[in-house]
Amino acid sequence: MIDEMxxxxxxLIVQATLTPGAGLTVLTGETGAGKTALLSxxxxxxxxxxxxxxxxxxxxxxQVRGRFFVNEHDTEGxxxxxxxxxxxxxxxxxDGAASSVGELSDRMHGMLDLCGQHDQHGLLDMRQxxxxxxxxxxxQIAGVLAAYQExxxxxxxxxxxxxxxxxxxxxxxxxxxxARFSVERIDEVQPQPGELEELEELLPRVEHAESLxxxxxxxxxxxxxxxxxxxALQSALAxxxxxxxxxxxxxxxxxxLTEAAISVEDxxxxxxxxxxxxxxxxxxxxxxxxxxxxxxxLMRSFGPTMxxxxxxxxxxxELLRLCENRDQELSRAQLAVDEAEAELATAARKLxxxxxxxxxxxxxxxxxxxxxxxxxxxxxxxxSRELPxxxxxxxxxxxxEFLYRSGAGLTPRPLRRIASGGELSRVLLAAKxxxxxxxxxxxxxFDEVDAGVGGAVARSLARVIKNLACTHQVLVVTHxxxxxxxxxxxxxxxxxxxxxxxxxLTELDYEERVQEIARMLSGEVSELSCAHARKLLDxxxxx
Numbered sequence: 026m027i028d029e030m031x032x033x034x035x036x037l038i039v040q041a042t043l044t045p046g047a048g049l050t051v052l053t054g055e056t057g058a059g060k061t062a063l064l065s066x067x068x069x070x071x072x073x074x075x076x077x078x079x080x081x082x083x084x085x086x087x088q089v090r091g092r093f094f095v096n097e098h099d100t101e102g103x104x105x106x107x108x109x110x111x112x113x114x115x116x117x118x119x120d121g122a123a124s125s126v127g128e129l130s131d132r133m134h135g136m137l138d139l140c141g142q143h144d145q146h147g148l149l150d151m152r153q154x155x156x157x158x159x160x161x162x163x164x165q166i167a168g169v170l171a172a173y174q175e176x177x178x179x180x181x182x183x184x185x186x187x188x189x190x191x192x193x194x195x196x197x198x199x200x201x202x203x204a205r206f207s208v209e210r211i212d213e214v215q216p217q218p219g220e221l222e223e224l225e226e227l228l229p230r231v232e233h234a235e236s237l238x239x240x241x242x243x244x245x246x247x248x249x250x251x252x253x254x255x256x257a258l259q260s261a262l263a264x265x266x267x268x269x270x271x272x273x274x275x276x277x278x279x280x281x282l283t284e285a286a287i288s289v290e291d292x293x294x295x296x297x298x299x300x301x302x303x304x305x306x307x308x309x310x311x312x313x314x315x316x317x318x319x320x321x322x323l324m325r326s327f328g329p330t331m332x333x334x335x336x337x338x339x340x341x342x343e344l345l346r347l348c349e350n351r352d353q354e355l356s357r358a359q360l361a362v363d364e365a366e367a368e369l370a371t372a373a374r375k376l377x378x379x380x381x382x383x384x385x386x387x388x389x390x391x392x393x394x395x396x397x398x399x400x401x402x403x404x405x406x407x408x409s410r411e412l413p414x415x416x417x418x419x420x421x422x423x424x425x426e427f428l429y430r431s432g433a434g435l436t437p438r439p440l441r442r443i444a445s446g447g448e449l450s451r452v453l454l455a456a457k458x459x460x461x462x463x464x465x466x467x468x469x470x471f472d473e474v475d476a477g478v479g480g481a482v483a484r485s486l487a488r489v490i491k492n493l494a495c496t497h498q499v500l501v502v503t504h505x506x507x508x509x510x511x512x513x514x515x516x517x518x519x520x521x522x523x524x525x526x527x528x529x530l531t532e533l534d535y536e537e538r539v540q541e542i543a544r545m546l547s548g549e550v551s552e553l554s555c556a557h558a559r560k561l562l563d564x565x566x567x568x
Contacts, residue, residue: 030091034084036062037528046514049494054518059528072130077113149441151426160463162383176372180365187358204341241300373422394455399482406437450474468498475505483507506545510565
């Protein structure tokens with residue numbers, strides 16, 4: 026809802042503030058007074074492209090600033106500011122932050138609908154027609170639409186999963202030969218955990234077996250054979266034992282050498298066993314060397330460590346397993362797609378059938394109001410066209426469009442091709458009246474809705490607009506006194522001549538409204554026209 030809009034240096038306007046009421050606000054004035062400039066300001070607020078020619082002559086820039094309430098619970102509002110330079114540059118700020126035309130258009134979408142002779146409003150956008158039917162039949166269609174959207178997401182998820190699996194299979198297939206080679210190559214060697222470490226400990230002993238035997242034997246002989254270390258120890262022990270009878274302090278040496286002799290005898294025994302245990306087998310040596318070479322070959326190919334070799338084998342085996350099962354996995358994924366598509370097709374049929382049942386009823390309800398707006402022979406016709414599966418959207422599996430037939434026997438055609446601006450505005454009025462509070466657009470602006478209308482039709486049109494203002498904020502640019510008297514707020518647009526003409530915007534009080542409505546009734550302000558104006562105002566107010 027528009028709370029307030031300030032306009033500066035736009036076309037003929039130097040400064041003007043538009044503060045519409047919550048219900049019906051009318052803007053009146055002579056033709057050429059500058060009402061178009063106010064509509065241009067509203068279009069700028071809606072995100073329309075700026076035109077440097079809109080900047081007032083002699084000004085460096087034009088500015089439009091508006092405050093909008095997003096919904097009935099909004100207490101702070103959204104502030105939009107647009108500045109257009111005479112050089113064509115445009116700047117947009119939303120709540121103080123720099124923004125773009127696209128973002129502004131998105132933010133304002135659904136908040137304000139401007140309906141005029143040349144404006145492409147929602148009624149001309151066939152994409153909005155389905156939304157209008159759904160809003161009107163919300164209680165009946167909401168659950169069916171939600172079920173369809175849930176089925177659509179399920180089908181999209183299933184298709185994405187199948188596509189992902191296909192891509193994975195293709196990617197993995199490119200590495201399949203490498204995986205198969207890795208498993209076969211590693212399995213040929215059949216490495217065992219810890220095997221290389223054992224070989225690395227064993228090989229040096231096997232490779233130097235002869236030298237180790239000779240070393241052990243030489244050491245044993247030096248200790249045990251004649252004139253060896255044991256003989257020398259025994260001689261020393263005998264002499265020390267004999268003299269210890271003379272000097273007991275020598276007994277300590279006897280004890281130490283006795284222990285040493287025992288240790289040497291143990292070493293001699295151990296060296297003999299070590300020597301005898303060494304098995305010098307050239308064939309075994311060759312086998313161990315060959316085995317170590319095989320394991321190191323695996324490390325060069327898949328290493329650098331044996332842990333890497335084992336990991337590579339596990340990864341390659343898993344890839345082979347997946348590829349062996351890929352046909353089954355693809356079949357399961359395809360089955361999930363088929364089941365989801367079948368469920369979606371059922372939900373889509375239910376949605377299309379229900380919408381095609383509701384839409385003609387909506388058209389008939391609109392036609393009821395059209396009849397009172399000098400459009401008795403005109404009618405809306407709902408046309409639904411099924412879409413190919415690839416074009417299904419969250420709104421359904423078929424398009425829907427209101428066609429317009431201005432008279433019996435004529436071929437219904439799209440509104441955008443046949444209806445005049447005045448006709449469109451009246452059709453939209455009737456549609457908005459049927460939609461009532463279900464329509465999510467807060468503010469409606471009508472320009473030239475009264476084109477070609479007079480007499481009883483003008484009174485009917487005025488009543489329709491007043492009823493519409495019960496559920497919407499409505500702004501009407503009008504030349505009809507019958508509409509003007511219905512307003513809660515009446516704004517007069519005037520052009521003041523001079524070197525540079527100036528347009529002003531003034532809110533009228535009761536007596537000023539009498540004067541303006543008198544002018545609208547007869548083209549001049551007279552006692553008779555003023556009396557007629559007072560009568561109309563009092564009737565509209567229920568006095």
